[in-house]
Amino acid sequence: MFAQSDKSLNQTYGELRKQLPAAQQAVLKQSQLAWIKQRDSQCAREEADGYFVNLDCAVSLTDSRLEVLKERLRECASTGCEASKLGQ
Numbered sequence: 126m127f128a129q130s131d132k133s134l135n136q137t138y139g140e141l142r143k144q145l146p147a148a149q150q151a152v153l154k155q156s157q158l159a160w161i162k163q164r165d166s167q168c169a170r171e172e173a174d175g176y177f178v179n180l181d182c183a184v185s186l187t188d189s190r191l192e193v194l195k196e197r198l199r200e201c202a203s204t205g206c207e208a209s210k211l212g213q
Contacts, residue, residue: 127184127187130184130187137194141194142154145201148208152208152211153211155212156211156213164186168182193213
């Protein structure tokens with residue numbers, strides 16, 4: 126389930142990125158990297174015997190981020206991309 130959510134997220138991110146000029150691509154990339162860091166800090170932990178991921182948490186946060194990116198994609202297609210919203 127996580128693999129499918131992650132794949133959809135990456136596809137949508139790529140589609141959105143293609144529609145943006147370089148400056149907005151940079152804003153989107155920074156936002157995505159910050160989101161990944163937040164997701165990992167909320168959903169994973171490292172212990173002496175390994176790295177553990179709470180998959181329910183990871184899927185939930187990935188699906189939420191996917192919806193944000195889809196909304197930006199729809200917005201860009203209809204009214205134009207707002208740089209301030211790309212940083213969310």
